[in-house]
Every structure is written in C-alpha cells, then in structure tokens.
Amino acid sequence: MSTPTLIGVAEFGARYTARLIQFGESPEVLVPLLRRIWTDTFRRDTDAMAAALLARDWWSLAINPRHRRWDPQPPVTGLGYPAVTEDDTIRQGSLRETLGGSLEWLYLLHLDQRLVVVYEATVHGRWLRHSAHHLDPFEDLFVTAPALDEGGAEMTVCTVCGAVDEIDHVEVPSIAGYGHDTATSCTRCGSSVATDPVFGGHVTRKPWPPHTPTTGSTR
Structure with a gap:
C-alpha cells in the first residue's frame, strides 16, 4: 500500500517547495535513509541533495536502487526510483494549507541547519509537526x-x-x-x-x- 509523501525544502513564511514520493515511509524508516543518502551519495552537501530531490517526483527512495524491467525510467544511483507523472510540476505549498487527497507525510529540509522537520497530515486536513531530526545524528x-x-x-x-x-x-x-x-x-x-x-x-x-x-x- 502506498504512503504518499512530500519531500522538499522549507522556505520563509511557513512555505515550502516539494516533490511527491508515491511510496514514502514513516520517520522511523525514512529519516535514517535520508541520513545515509546525505552522507554516502552527497558527501554531506545539503544543497546538492535538495536540488536532486526537487528535480523530479519519486516512486520511492533507495540508497542502492537496482534496475527493474518494469520501471519506465532507470533508477537514480544513490537516490531512488523516479516516477512518471502526468503533471511533473514542482509543488509550492504552505504549512497552513488545507490538505486534499491522500498525503500522509511532509519532510522539509532546513538547509542552513542541516535539519529535517517532519509533519504529518491530520484527520482535519492540516499539517502537524511530528518531529525534527539532524542529518548528522551526532548533532x-x-x-x-x-x-x-x-x-x-x-x-x-x-x-x-x-x-x-x-x-x-x-x-x-x-x-x-x-x-x-x-x-x-x-x-x-x-x-x-x-x-x-x-x-x-x-x-x-x-x-x-x-x-x-x-x-x-x-x-
């Protein structure tokens, strides 16, 4: 079962820029994966990681994705499986927005702090902050x-x-x-x-x- 998730970058005034991950995960799974992608793939370059995540929508993220014959596009090494969508536009949103559809999680990178803040969608169609995690766990x-x-x-x-x-x-x-x-x-x-x-x-x-x-x- 898919877990539609947004991942992107926090902006001023409670706004954000994000892309869709069709098969996202809860923070217990996705935060450790993001830390490994940040360390192994991007050598702790948070700006480069954010740019790569925002370049396309995603089917799922993976540190070592393998080619699968049914995938319409080849995997992105060290990052995951890109998704093919009819509307491939980047999403501009607000933490105060009213949610529609089936979104469950929102992960926002705070570039200057090397921080991931996680929000969950409530039953009332609002974003509620769930947790905050440093990309470097020693922080x-x-x-x-x-x-x-x-x-x-x-x-x-x-x-x-x-x-x-x-x-x-x-x-x-x-x-x-x-x-x-x-x-x-x-x-x-x-x-x-x-x-x-x-x-x-x-x-x-x-x-x-x-x-x-x-x-x-x-x-």
Missing part, C-alpha cells in the same frame, strides 16, 4: 538509550553532559498563529532545543564541564 542534543535493567523504561540522555532523564519540556501555542513553540532543556547543564512552526529547531549547547573562574595568585 542531536537528546538521544534515547535502552534501559539499564531489563523491562525498565528507556532513558533520555543529554549528549553534552550525559545527564539521564533530567529534562524539562515546555510547549505553548505559537506566536506564529498556528502550531506550538517548544523548549526542551537539560536541567543539569542548561543545553536546550527550541522549535517553532516557522523556523524549525535551534540547538544551544552549553560548555561542559562548566568553566571555573580563575583567581589571581597571591604572593
């Missing part, structure tokens, strides 16, 4: 780690200071007029991730260990 401030004891709950770990489950999260209606502004911070070191519907996510990493003030020596 994620908070990561989820397995429980230390069998059957226990997973841990949220700060990658700056190593604090476990010492996280404060605040979510309020956004001043943009739709969606929410969020702030997630480590209560030990003060590092934080702030997100909003317009600009996506911003990571602040505090120095760790904290700088110790130097005192003048006495004679």
